[in-house]
Amino acid sequence: MFLQQLVNGLVLGGAYALISVGMTMIFGIMNISNFAHGTIYMLGGYCIYFLSAVFRQPFFLAVAISMFAVGLIGIAMERIVFRPVYGGPVLNDLLIALGLSFFLENGVLLLWGSQTKSVRTPYTDVILHVLSISITLQRLIVLVASVVLIGALYAFLNYTRFGKAIVASSQSPKGAALVGIDLDRVYMATFAISSGLAGAAGALLAPLFYVFPTMGSMPLLKAFVVVVLGGMGNVQGAVVGGFLVGIAESLGGAYISSDYKNVFSFVILIAVLLLRPQGLFGRSES
Amino acid sequence: MSLLTCEAVQKDFGGLAAVNQVSLRVTEGEIVGLIGPNGAGKTTLFNLITGFLRPTSGRIVYAGEEITGFAPHVIGGLGLVRTFQKISVFAELTVLENVLIGRHLHLRVGFPGALLQNRAYRCEERASQEKALGTLDFVGLTGWENQQAKQLPFGLQRALGIATALAAEPRLLLLDEPASGMNTEEKRAIIEVIRRIYRSGTTLLLVEHDMNVVMSLCGRIIVLNSGNVLMEGNPEEVQHDPSVIEVYLGKGYRRVAGTQ
Amino acid sequence: MGNRFIILLGLLLLGLAFAFPVLVKDSYYQHIMNVIFLFAISVYGFNIITGIAGQFNIAHAGFIGIGAYASALATTRLPFSFWAGLPLSVLATAIFGFLIGYPSLRLRGVYFALTTLAFGEILSLVFENWISVTGGPMGITKIPPPTPIPLPGGASLAFDDKSGFYYLCLIFLLLAMYVNRQLLRSRLGRAMLAVRENEDLAQSLGIPVARTKMIAFILATGFLSVTGSLYAHYFRFISPVSFSVGESFRHVTMLIVGGKGTLLGPLVGAVIFTALPEILRSTEDYQWIAYGVILMLCVVFLPKGIVGCFRDFRGRRAEGPAAEDR
Secondary structure, three states: OHHHHHHHHHHHHHHHHHHHHHHHHHHHHHOOOOOOHHHHHHHHHHHHHHHHHHOOOOHHHHHHHHHHHHHHHHHHHHHHHHHHHOOOOHHHHHHHHHHHHHHHHHHHHHHHOOOOEOOOOOOOOOEEEEOOEEEEHHHHHHHHHHHHHHHHHHHHHHHOHHHHHHHHHHHOHHHHHHOOOOHHHHHHHHHHHHHHHHHHHHHHHHHHHOEOOOOOHHHHHHHHHHHHHHOOOOHHHHHHHHHHHHHHHHHHHHHOOOOOOOHHHHHHHHHHHHHOOOOOOOOOOO | OEEEEEEEEEEEEOOEEEEEEEEEEEEOOOEEEEEOOOOOOHHHHHHHHOOOOOOOEEEEEEOOEEOOOOOHHHHHHOOEEEOOOOOOOOOOOEHHHHHHHHHHHHOOOOHHHHHHOOHHHHHHHHHHHHHHHHHHHHHOOOOOOOOEHHHOOHHHHHHHHHHHHHHOOOOEEEEEOOOOOOOHHHHHHHHHHHHHHHHOOOEEEEEOOOHHHHHHHOOEEEEEEOOEEEEEEOHHHHHHOHHHHHHHHOOOHHHHHHOO | OHHHHHHHHHHHHHHHHHHHHHHOOOHHHHHHHHHHHHHHHHHHHHHHHHHHOOOOOOOHHHHHHHHHHHHHHHHHOOOOOHHHHHHHHHHHHHHHHHHHHHHHOOOOHHHHHHHHHHHHHHHHHHHHHOHHHHOHHHOEOOOOOOOOEEOOOOOEEOOOOHHHHHHHHHHHHHHHHHHHHHHHOOHHHHHHHHHHHOHHHHHHOOOOHHHHHHHHHHHHHHHHHHHHHHHHHHHOOEOHHHHOHHHHHHHHHHHHHHOOOOOOHHHHHHHHHHHHHHHOHHHHHHHHHHHHHHHHHHHHHOOOHHHHHHHHHOOOOOOOHHHOOO
16 A cells, blocks of 8 residues: 555656746746746646547657647747746736736636546556556556656756756856856746646646646646745756655555645645755755 | 944854954944955944844844844844945835834834824824934935935935934944945035934944045944954054055055055 | 815715615625625735735635634524624634744745745635535535614614625725725834835834734734625625635735735725626626736736826825825
């Protein structure tokens, strides 16, 4: 039972990590808390719904397309919505992201209705048994895909020129500008990556959790928890935090209370903010 | 009588001593300057004295009472008020509102009185408006009352910051680089204001980079370098002290400056 | 000259407000006014913590919920009348305000907002799952209207119809507006403004920042609690859905678009976002999309909200009483 819940937690954690990594990057590089991140995740879900249920594309292809499509939408968001509020008071970022999420959520609601939509894949029905654990192939795919995408992000940030430029910008935007890094492109790329990964998460999880307009609200909150736990702006932190929160939720839901399952991550958030606000990997402010 | 005493105050950040065993004393009625090159620890010392930082070791005594580790608002409440170098005003509020906030410590009527608008409240409001206008006049900001603080020209914003601090009727006023970023005209105006404050009986300790400002105002100067007190003395002594010259201008100037 | 005009205008509006239920007998319109008033009271509360003290709280729908449930329980499970239940629910909400505020207010900016978001979600979950007390998703039903107040002369003021409630809400709204106004002219309110603008500077002037934030928070919860009680006894039915974090966002929109920190902003915001949906009933589906767009446009072009920008436009650049007429 414990092992089973642990594995469930890992699957959940991988997804959380995937969603949170983008959010923490946006915070670290642009100092924006993206409250619209949940709706970006939701768009990934709708993308794959249309690609797979309506246009009958194969699953993996649909995920890839969703990822790129949502990434492009992310770039559009950055240019149209967030650019006007750079450098302003922090409250403005929160508010404009809020407005954006109203717009997107209700736009989707208007266009495609509030009914929950399901996405079927050949993998949701295949169950694997390893030791005492059973896991559907779909869940395993989610876990593997999360790890692969995060690994790709790592490689990109640490081994490519542009990736290193992005890392430099998060440490010092002025310094980066001084050495000739084009901050505009960095910002666009950050949003593209962040949205793409969130969209991929939405697409990967759609077969498991269905697709509906407000599907992004909980993931948004969980992402905040993960980001704060890991240290705002810290990519490793978001990965580790994601898995920790996923496991905590899974175990908490199984052993303590499944009604209040969502409470655990919020309790973690409050505990972190009170005891160690800089998170696991963050630097403490003097 | 010593109004402010620092006894072997130490502040370490990691392995670095930003303020290293600094002892100093400010007597009531003095105007003391605190100078030193960038990174000497002047702002850190200010933050330690005013409670924004806690010393690693050492004592800070104000008006006979130890204030080491007290919270900033408690220290302000004792009459030790400071200004800030960056963002010295409440930007979105008007000039008058800024100064009225400075009156906080001297207002007695609580919120219930404000709700009832009883006589005590109305009297106090009128009195504090008058006091505030008087303070604005003192620093030369008459006529600007209803202007939003962030709309003020830079030099006047600084004057406003000082006015707000004055409204709190401090016994000891700490000015953090009051003249920084100002042009010659503005500096002249602020020097006048500070002189007026001094003449009205307030004790002053100011951090400043501009040597003209410091030399023309301060009776005594303390020089910091790398967290240590290098020397202290009157402007003449400080100007000709070889170690001070070396710290600011480098070794090569030692002999040349000595011939002045 | 301008002063006198505004005072006259204010008195006229006040007179109209009191005469409204007599002039307009249609209960539909009375209902709309009641809803506007309810929202306005809560937004005035929200204004104290977020507009004046500058701390972005997102849990206020949850606090309205605490007020609503406390008041509803006092009159359904316990033998209290609405009038006795009201101070009890304010007390209960204030206690929660203190408990939640104590850890949260230490945090600045977005961290505080996130903590209140988390608490708001926890409250929502508790409302839904603590079935023995809150009735779970089914909520609490059959909440009685406030008991009539006996008036001199044998008549009594009854609240079982919309026009009776109208006056109750109007009184509380005027109270909320008055408190907001006097706050801005008091030592306490100025301290809150100082904390909003520059915490360090406020501290150096002797203002106890943590205590000031807490007082603002508790004052705000007081108003939210009243809104909750009124809501419970007006609609006579409450369920967790009305107190979710999503509802908080609606209040946020009202405050921001109306103008935070101003005296009329909350009312303007409440009117726009309550009256508009009713008028545009047929386009209900498009409403929230419109709100999203309005909010975004507001943040970029009208950061001070309608009232704030109106004031700027007229040449007065203050958010404090020094430049106001009265």
